[in-house]
Amino acid sequence: MLRINDLHASTQGKNILKGINLEIKPGEVHAIMGPNGSGKSTLSQVLAGNDAYEVQSGTVTYKDQDLLELAADERALEGIFLAFQYPVEIPGFSNEKFLRTAVNAQRRHRGEAALDAFDFSAMAKDKMALMELDPDLMSRSLNVGFSGGEKKRNECFQMAMLEPSLAILDETDSGLDIDALRIVSQGVNALRREDRSVLLITHYQRLLDYIVPDYVHVLANGRIVRSGGKELAVELEKTGYGWLEDEAKSGEVAR
Amino acid sequence: MKTATPDKSLTYRDVFASGQAEEKSWARYAAKRESALAAVLDRGLETRGLEEWVHGKAAGLVAGDALPVRGEVAAAGSPEMARVAGSHLLVFVNGVFDPARSEIGTLPAGASVQPLSAGDEAADLGSVARDVESSFTALNSLFWRDGLQLILADGVVLEQPVELWFVNDLAGEAGLIPVRNLIQVGAGSEATIIERFVLGQAAVVEQPLTEVVCAAGSVVNHIKLVGGEAAGEHFGSTHVVQRADSTYRSWEIVTGGHLARRELHLDLTESGAKCDLNALYMGAGKQRFDLRTRVNHDAAECETRELYKGILDGEARGVFDGLILVARDSQQTSAHQTNRNLLLSDDAVANSIPRLEIYADDVKCSHGSTTGQLEDEALFYLRTRGFSPEEARTYLAWAFASEVIESIPVLELRAELSAVVTRTLDVVDDTLMGELS
Numbered sequence A: 001m002l003r004i005n006d007l008h009a010s011t012q013g014k015n016i017l018k019g020i021n022l023e024i025k026p027g028e029v030h031a032i033m034g035p036n037g038s039g040k041s042t043l044s045q046v047l048a049g050n051d052a053y054e055v056q057s058g059t060v061t062y063k064d065q066d067l068l069e070l071a072a073d074e075r076a077l078e079g080i081f082l083a084f085q086y087p088v089e090i091p092g093f094s095n096e097k098f099l100r101t102a103v104n105a106q107r108r109h110r111g112e113a114a115l116d117a118f119d120f121s122a123m124a125k126d127k128m129a130l131m132e133l134d135p136d137l138m139s140r141s142l143n144v145g146f147s148g149g150e151k152k153r154n155e156c157f158q159m160a161m162l163e164p165s166l167a168i169l170d171e172t173d174s175g176l177d178i179d180a181l182r183i184v185s186q187g188v189n190a191l192r193r194e195d196r197s198v199l200l201i202t203h204y205q206r207l208l209d210y211i212v213p214d215y216v217h218v219l220a221n222g223r224i225v226r227s228g229g230k231e232l233a234v235e236l237e238k239t240g241y242g243w244l245e246d247e248a249k250s251g252e253v254a255r
Numbered sequence B: 001m002k003t004a005t006p007d008k009s010l011t012y013r014d015v016f017a018s019g020q021a022e023e024k025s026w027a028r029y030a031a032k033r034e035s036a037l038a039a040v041l042d043r044g045l046e047t048r049g050l051e052e053w054v055h056g057k058a059a060g061l062v063a064g065d066a067l068p069v070r071g072e073v074a075a076a077g078s079p080e081m082a083r084v085a086g087s088h089l090l091v092f093v094n095g096v097f098d099p100a101r102s103e104i105g106t107l108p109a110g111a112s113v114q115p116l117s118a119g120d121e122a123a124d125l126g127s128v129a130r131d132v133e134s135s136f137t138a139l140n141s142l143f144w145r146d147g148l149q150l151i152l153a154d155g156v157v158l159e160q161p162v163e164l165w166f167v168n169d170l171a172g173e174a175g176l177i178p179v180r181n182l183i184q185v186g187a188g189s190e191a192t193i194i195e196r197f198v199l200g201q202a203a204v205v206e207q208p209l210t211e212v213v214c215a216a217g218s219v220v221n222h223i224k225l226v227g228g229e230a231a232g233e234h235f236g237s238t239h240v241v242q243r244a245d246s247t248y249r250s251w252e253i254v255t256g257g258h259l260a261r262r263e264l265h266l267d268l269t270e271s272g273a274k275c276d277l278n279a280l281y282m283g284a285g286k287q288r289f290d291l292r293t294r295v296n297h298d299a300a301e302c303e304t305r306e307l308y309k310g311i312l313d314g315e316a317r318g319v320f321d322g323l324i325l326v327a328r329d330s331q332q333t334s335a336h337q338t339n340r341n342l343l344l345s346d347d348a349v350a351n352s353i354p355r356l357e358i359y360a361d362d363v364k365c366s367h368g369s370t371t372g373q374l375e376d377e378a379l380f381y382l383r384t385r386g387f388s389p390e391e392a393r394t395y396l397a398w399a400f401a402s403e404v405i406e407s408i409p410v411l412e413l414r415a416e417l418s419a420v421v422t423r424t425l426d427v428v429d430d431t432l433m434g435e436l437s
Helices: A040-048 A072-077 A095-109 A117-130 A135-139 A148-162 A178-191 A231-239 A242-249 B012-022 B030-043 B135-143 B376-383 B389-405 B411-424 B430-436
Strands: A002-011 A014-024 A029-033 A054-062 A080-083 A090-094 A166-170 A197-202 A215-220 A223-228 B088-093 B111-115 B148-152 B162-167 B175-185 B190-199 B204-214 B219-228 B233-242 B247-254 B259-268 B274-283 B288-297 B303-312 B317-326 B334-343 B349-358 B364-372
Touching: A002 A040, A014 A040, A014 A054, A014 A223, A029 A040, A029 A231, A040 A054, A040 A072, A040 A080, A040 A166, A040 A197, A072 A080, A072 A095, A072 B376, A080 A148, A090 A095, A090 B389, A095 A117, A095 A135, A095 A148, A095 B389, A117 A135, A117 A148, A117 A178, A148 A178, A166 A178, A178 A197, A215 A231, A223 A231, B012 B030, B012 B135, B030 B135, B088 B111, B135 B175, B135 B204, B135 B233, B148 B162, B148 B190, B175 B190, B175 B219, B190 B204, B190 B233, B204 B219, B204 B247, B219 B233, B219 B259, B219 B411, B233 B247, B247 B259, B247 B288, B247 B389, B259 B274, B274 B288, B274 B317, B274 B389, B288 B303, B288 B334, B303 B317, B303 B349, B303 B389, B317 B334, B317 B364, B334 B349, B334 B389, B349 B364, B376 B389, B389 B411
Parallel strands: A029 A197, A029 A215, A080 A166, A166 A197, B088 B162, B148 B175, B162 B190, B175 B204, B190 B219, B204 B233, B219 B247, B233 B259, B247 B274, B259 B288, B274 B303, B288 B317, B303 B334, B317 B349, B334 B364
Antiparallel strands: A002 A014, A002 A054, A215 A223, B111 B148
């Protein structure tokens, strides 16, 4: 699905990613954990194609294509979805109109007929129920006046509607109470399929109680310093991140 | 199409003297016109040194050659008109009422809708917009030929909107077209009024002035659309007085004219009055739009909410100059003023002067202003959802505009204006057009 090879990236003249290596196979759920400033969000932005980040070297292959050659919208149409840590508010653009346009852009790209308002709302209804979102939010402006939890659930609702091949969730759990965390996790778990992969970016182990990953990676100072199974997250919860950063500094790089 | 070239050697006094004799409608309101002439002659049409013109541009209005269009000017050509179905329609061509194209229709008891030139002389004309306060108001009082006279008795609900079309189709150097409207809405009554201005190709200077009296508990929705060719100039003003618990809502949508100025003056004179003022101005090329609001809170427990938005492309310039004045005894005032500008080119300019002057101590007031280009963050967000760069830009600009348009209470106008915005933003992609409309 996704193969990242020695990826270096910077933003505003500052090197953030310093040699990321990662492979995600179809159906796998990978979690990337790490302290603040380790480069977690940068990785998600680079994978989604944000022009504000510059890739200096390395390769990223997605479904046998050179991902770095594709613009952000092309990546989206090819099935990459980024759930934002801070979803953008757009006054005047209704959630319904926004999402219908996005879904139909995908369908057009795949050569399928556009959904009309009725088909769309039938499809949206079930998925909103899954994310326990108030149907009234559909007619409201995108993310405007949504609570923090509603914004995150709305991201997951969009993900469910767009049915990506690779879903990247950037700190979707941050700022969520336990109920919202359960709902978001339920949405992600419902999406798990053998041809769909998930990359969870999180600061806390808590999310991984609900969405059990196949692999856990620890990012520190722009590199993956340790990889393991789900038990690595539990270990991190006990020990914190301090010792890992020391390892990174001493040059001991995992994988 | 007719050409009416004013004789520039004439003075206002000469024009007025001959007009009183020749123009049927000018003879009406003779006393008010006499005093208006005195006011114009006394003060002159000077903008220099006047606070209300510091950021504005008067161009044709003060050029000295802005003599009123006279004579038979109603044209034969029929403008393409998509009226609101069922509206009480009055059409004015080059400032003159056109009965053939108008269709006032059936009115409920207690409602009177007619051209100002035909109605009984209204004592209130000139009571809201006072000649002594502005020589431009006096100029309008002096030379208006026609306009709307809408009078609702107490407790009358007008279900259908009153729709006014002001069509200018003169050619050449055409002169001044003053229009005067008087709207009096009785206690507990409700009305929706749409003023549409369609500028033609001539360099006309249209100067519509509307006075609105909102009696206690009344509700008035007032929509003003300035469109058409970017050749003429538009100087429109609305003067409103609001009594207790009345609601006045305004939408000003300006896309036409090479120079357009809209002024909105409100006096909230009794407690519980509420006003909700919205505007969208979209300019390109060298268009210049001045939007000005003055709201006087002269009573307690009144509310003002303002949302003025500009989208400026090319070398267009937009000015928002808004003042909310809260008098000393106007406690528990709520006043919020917002101006947002979206610049689509490096050469477009937005000036924003939001102001609050507060003399009461127990009030909730705020004002804010933003000017900028589309945000990279929002563009990126849309692109991660599969929108191309062009689509993302268009949708964001459209969304920016639609916040104002979607609040208009006449559904047909929303669809019509949405299409105008889409066209203005150069949306050529049919698929996109389909999604937006």
